[in-house]
Amino acid sequence: MTDAKLTREDAAYVARLARIDLTEDELDLYAGQLAVVLEHAAQVAALDTTGVEPTAHPLPLQNVLRADEPRPSLDRDEVLAQAPAVEDHRFLVPRIMGDVP
Amino acid sequence: MTEQPGSSAAGDGGWEPVIGLEVHCELRTETKLFCGCRNAFGDEPNTNVCPVCLGLPGSLPVLNAMAVDYAMRIGTALHCEIRPSLFHRKNYFYPDMPKDYQISQFDEPINVNGWLELPDGSRVGVERAHMEEDTGKTTHVGGGGRIHDAQHSLVDYNRAGVPLVEIVSRPDIRSSLQARLYAAELRGILIATGASDGRMEEGSMRVDANVSVRRPNDELGTRCEIKNLNSLRSLVRAIEYEISRQVDVLESGGTVLQQTRHWDENEGQTVALRSKEEAFDYRYFPEPDLVRVVPDTTWQSEVAAAVGPMPADRREKLAALLGPDGATAAKADQIATVVENGLDVLMTKAVHAGIGAPLALARTANEASAEPDRARALDTAAYTALLRMEQDGSLSATQAKVVLADLLDRGGDPAALARDHGFEALGADSLSGVIDELIAAHPNEWTRYVDGDDKLTGFFTGQAMKATQQKANGKAVAAELRRRRG
Missing domain, CATH: 1.10.8 (Helicase, Ruva Protein; domain 3)
Known part of the structure; x- marks a missing residue:
């Protein structure tokens, strides 16, 4: 998305992927704002980065690991108290449309 | 590609099947990939969960060192190049994944470019074997457990965050039989490395098959991905069904559509899942809460030493x-x-x-x-x-x-x-007595045996077993018969 300007359709697509329900007015507003943000970021993309390693993380760290040792899990009653609905000690969710991606 | 023992002579009216397998295996760690919750099969639902694997705000993942160790063992056993690797977020919405993204390795997997040699001498390439986390377990309620008829679904997050390695083969497989050999050999290797228990029935090893057909030496045909293969038998049946389905489509002038298909074991067929309006867009980006994994040579040689004989x-x-x-x-x-x-x-x-x-x-x-x-x-x-x-x-x-x-x-x-059991060896004396009786009872058979018809040995041994309620020893009976024939 470095060369083409962000369209209203692009904004609607991204909103749908993120499951954000936008009104027509909001779509106009955010499409315009996002386009400005992307144009700004395009300045970075214009730089010549030949021979520069991509940055995966801002801190110069690697191999941050923990030992394979169990730690206590949460209390189930406390966990399920946060669920909108529960059945059989499990989270109850509405009928799922579509398939596992 | 050169002709190999495992490749089929293009059967099915000159169509050649091209098959690649994706195998997910759960690692035998004590804890999950990014948190200290237990990795255990069959525990009470939602008892092995914490803020990290439930995706609660503010929680942070920390990588399990043993999972990396097991992933490298798998890579070593599959002759892969072990590389510095990185985790990405794979974004999608589905209730089995509470964070709304799965942490997986994308373009920098830990193991690449390996191969696996099958007992028939053929060799199947391994494109990659990367680490990722498993999802929770969803049960569909109502409608006989079928997703489209279900009234609602129930989710157990014990499995969410369990470490997986996904092993992606190259499309080098040419028959259902070779696919079976590959899966069986891979299972043996996973168990031998100690990384996984390879139990297909418990879902700790899961196989998806990519199947297409083509005329030999043509470009690859359009492939379908088959899911829900819970045994080696299903794998073979599903691939065979899918090959003949695609050949039928092509021979009747149709086009194979790129689809994900579900294997229905009872009906013995693959069924297209709901057609996708658009390709999934997972918006992969590097997981900002995890840093790169760079196994040094010491760690790699420790792993190589820990991998048992294949x-x-x-x-x-x-x-x-x-x-x-x-x-x-x-x-x-x-x-x-x-x-x-x-x-x-x-x-x-x-x-x-x-x-x-x-x-x-x-x-x-x-x-x-x-x-x-x-x-x-x-x-x-x-x-x-x-x-x-x-x-x-x-x-x-x-x-x-x-x-x-x-x-x-x-x-x-x-x-x-x-x-x-009363299995006391029959003494030589009583055996001798039994044989006396048998010879008296079957004079014609005895004459034929004495004349050199050795097939009668089996007859007399059987009779001796019967007479002694299986206590006689077959070899001893045969020896006694030979002795008497002289």
Whole structure:
């Protein structure tokens, strides 16, 4: 998305992927704002980065690991108290449309 | 590609199947990939969960070192290049994934460019073997458990965050049989590395198949991905069904659509899942809460040392015990069974203790392999003692199998178990008496035997078994018959 300007359709697509329900007015507003943000970021993309390693993380760290040792899990009653609905000690969710991606 | 033993001569009216397999295996760690919750199958629902694997705000993942270790063992066993790797977020919405993204390795996987050699001599390339986290387990309620008819679904997050390695083969497989060989050999390798228990029935090893067909040497055809393959048998059946479905479509002038298809074991067919309006856009980006994994050479050589002998080497060792006989197809099958069930140590110890290799192989590949978990726990001394009783003739083969069943069932002293069954070796005197009676009762058969018809040995042995309620030893009967014939 470095060369083409962000369209209203692009904004609607991204909103749908993120499951954000936008009104027509909001779509106009955010499409315009996002386009400005992307144009700004395009300045970075214009730089010549030949021979520069991509940055995966801002801190110069690697191999941050923990030992394979169990730690206590949460209390189930406390966990399920946060669920909108529960059945059989499990989270109850509405009928799922579509398939596992 | 060169012609290999595993490749099919393009059957099915000149169409060549092209198959690649994606295998997910759960790692045998104590804890999950990014948190200290237990990685355990079959626990009470939602008891192994915490803020990290529930995706609660503010929680942070920390990578499990043992999971990296196991992933590298798998890579080493599959002759992969082990590389510095990075985790990405794979974004999608589905209730089995509470964070709304799965942490997975994308364009920088830990293992790349390996291969696997199958028992038939063919070689299948391994494109990559990367780490990722498993999802929660969803149960659909109502509508007979089928997703589209369900009223609602229930989610257990115990499995969410369990470490997985996904092994992606190259599309080098050319038949359902070769696919089966690959999956079985890979399973053996996973178990041998200690990284996974490879149990397909518990879902700790899951196989998806990418299948397409083409005219030999043409470009690759459009592929379909088949899911829900819960056994090696389903894998073979589903691939065969899918090949003939695609050939039918093409031969009737149609086009194969790129689809994900679900294998229905009861109907024996693959069914297209809901057609996708658009390709999934997972918006991968580097996981900002995790840093790069860069295994140094010390760690890599520790891993290489921890990887046990692979099934192919173990099969070779057992075959060597049998001498030239070990190369026959029947023996090779039995050897493969022994290795698959992890019983090579049991068999080898028996042979080293003086049991003939063919007998040790037969009992280990048949009776012991019928109860592999119990056989692995068997006292090797007791096992050897039992085989020795069969070998020296104090138990017949039939009796030895009965005692072995007991031994597998509850352990104990084989001699005592044999006595409990009344399996006392028939003394030479009483055997002689039994044979006297048999000769008197079957004079014509005896004459033919004396005249050189050796097939009658089986007849007399059978009769002797019957007369003694299986207490007679077949070899002893045959020896006595030969002695009398002179």
